[in-house]
Amino acid sequence: MPVTTSLARARRKVVFKRTPTTLSSARMATMENRATDIAVDEEVVSHLADPSVRGSRLPIDALYTSEPPIIDPLVTATSTAQDRTLDQCLPLLKAADSNIEYNANGAPRLHRERHIKYLETTIGNLPAPYVGADASRPWCIYWALNALSLLGADVSKFRESLIATATHMQNKTGGFGGGFGQTSHLATTYAMVLSLVIVGGESAYEVIDRRAMWKWLSSLKQPDGGFQMSLGGEVDVRGAYCAAVIISLLNIPLNLSSDSPASAAGLADLYTGLAGYVQRCQTFEGGISAKPDAEAHGAYAFCALGCLAILDAPHRIIPRTLNVPRLISWLSSRQYAPEGGFSGRTNKLVDGCYSHWVGACWPLIQASLQAPSQPAHDSGPQRESIPEFLSFYDREGLIRYIMSCGQDHSSKGGMRDKPSHRSDAYHTCYVLSGLTSAQHVVSAVLAEDEYVANMAWKVSPYSDPQLFDEQDRLNPTDPVYAIPQGKREEVMTYFLSKPGF
Ligand code: FPP
Ligand code: K
Numbered sequence: 001m002p003v004t005t006s007l008a009r010a011r012r013k014v015v016f017k018r019t020p021t022t023l024s025s026a027r028m029a030t031m032e033n034r035a036t037d038i039a040v041d042e043e044v045v046s047h048l049a050d051p052s053v054r055g056s057r058l059p060i061d062a063l064y065t066s067e068p069p070i071i072d073p074l075v076t077a078t079s080t081a082q083d084r085t086l087d088q089c090l091p092l093l094k095a096a097d098s099n100i101e102y103n104a105n106g107a108p109r110l111h112r113e114r115h116i117k118y119l120e121t122t123i124g125n126l127p128a129p130y131v132g133a134d135a136s137r138p139w140c141i142y143w144a145l146n147a148l149s150l151l152g153a154d155v156s157k158f159r160e161s162l163i164a165t166a167t168h169m170q171n172k173t174g175g176f177g178g179g180f181g182q183t184s185h186l187a188t189t190y191a192m193v194l195s196l197v198i199v200g201g202e203s204a205y206e207v208i209d210r211r212a213m214w215k216w217l218s219s220l221k222q223p224d225g226g227f228q229m230s231l232g233g234e235v236d237v238r239g240a241y242c243a244a245v246i247i248s249l250l251n252i253p254l255n256l257s258s259d260s261p262a263s264a265a266g267l268a269d270l271y272t273g274l275a276g277y278v279q280r281c282q283t284f285e286g287g288i289s290a291k292p293d294a295e296a297h298g299a300y301a302f303c304a305l306g307c308l309a310i311l312d313a314p315h316r317i318i319p320r321t322l323n324v325p326r327l328i329s330w331l332s333s334r335q336y337a338p339e340g341g342f343s344g345r346t347n348k349l350v351d352g353c354y355s356h357w358v359g360a361c362w363p364l365i366q367a368s369l370q371a372p373s374q375p376a377h378d379s380g381p382q383r384e385s386i387p388e389f390l391s392f393y394d395r396e397g398l399i400r401y402i403m404s405c406g407q408d409h410s411s412k413g414g415m416r417d418k419p420s421h422r423s424d425a426y427h428t429c430y431v432l433s434g435l436t437s438a439q440h441v442v443s444a445v446l447a448e449d450e451y452v453a454n455m456a457w458k459v460s461p462y463s464d465p466q467l468f469d470e471q472d473r474l475n476p477t478d479p480v481y482a483i484p485q486g487k488r489e490e491v492m493t494y495f496l497s498k499p500g501f
């Protein structure tokens, strides 16, 4: 297939090189030794010549404001959809809208108060069109509570109503359905458990019937190591992740109940064969699919890595289970330019929610490459660790996408997939989760001794003064559990004192 310049889109010229004249001084400094040939982008020059822009703001790297230098001339449904996406994103990325407040970096400010107000409307009584989402009520609750907590809003006022809601959604046979009288499902149980953990406190934790949960999880455990999403339902990597989250947070005993199908097949416990199941989900592309032999997708990559990080320390289990170089290559291909955001799969479009599904993979990948500090008695060769401040993706690109394209800039607030989409609670939760990951450096505190899932993470604010204003920083999130940092330790400490039944 010949590759030509973008005739179809009538580009002015081909730019193959980065244009260091368009970089902020901080980024210039880091690139000092890299730049040799310099090509000046006419568009940026004219932008800088505009007196309303000059002086007030740093110029934006052309990487985020220009079409890609090489475009395949074959027009397909995929290329047309991609062109349409660029048409909606580029004006926002160029920071030319006079109705939007920009920071010194030319990225919109975070509309924190509007997002809080929006989220509070999604957690109360919802209008009639939401009837179709009735089986997703625990999800709506989790998305709102998690996003509100990341934004720094107080969620304790929802504790009592959450306890009442959760109580009637729990089934006597274990787990939570999407509503009263609905069958228990691993996804709704995951969302409800996380919601209770986010509001926290004994009265919230004690809603959960752990013994019934253990029996129900045992009944979902399959001879191939995976978990069904519900009794008789599909087995996929979401199940592996949701089950590991629930088991580890609630300190569910690992032994299988005698009526478990996995027990009949000779499996030892709830975790037996789970890493092997996850391993079979890695595809020829290097990404992870829902189940063996399906298409790699970012949401499943997160489920796979999250599950493994619960089973053992990432630096041991991830390289042992997955082909990490291939996974890194696939994950890296998810970030697009000029959009800056992530796509979920090959040849598909950027979408704000992958800021979390793909974005949260990075700290886990990074942890998988960290080397534990060498014990004093070990005189062997020093194991090499990667520097913790090394970024595996372009944080600036992701933050620009989120602030420019991922926010609803109207008074409605909330976050969205892309500019042509309306904001919703799901995207508000996961776009904000992605934003906080990009704003923090999370590294594993490693120990060579017995691994327990309550491994510590070291969280440091990622600081680039040009990138976002300090008041736009969110609270940090837990890279495995997707809840605000600190909540996991609280619930694990509580249930650690209640081992058996
Ligand atoms: C494709 O949608 C989406 C998927 C194949 C997977 C979606 C799964 C999740 C978002 C979460 C699973 C995780 C848990 C914890 C339950 P699409 O075709 O509309 O989007 P695309 O074009 O971006 O792939
Ligand atoms: K999508």
Ligand code: ZN
Binding pocket: 351, 352, 353, 354, 417, 427
């Ligand atoms: Zn999405």
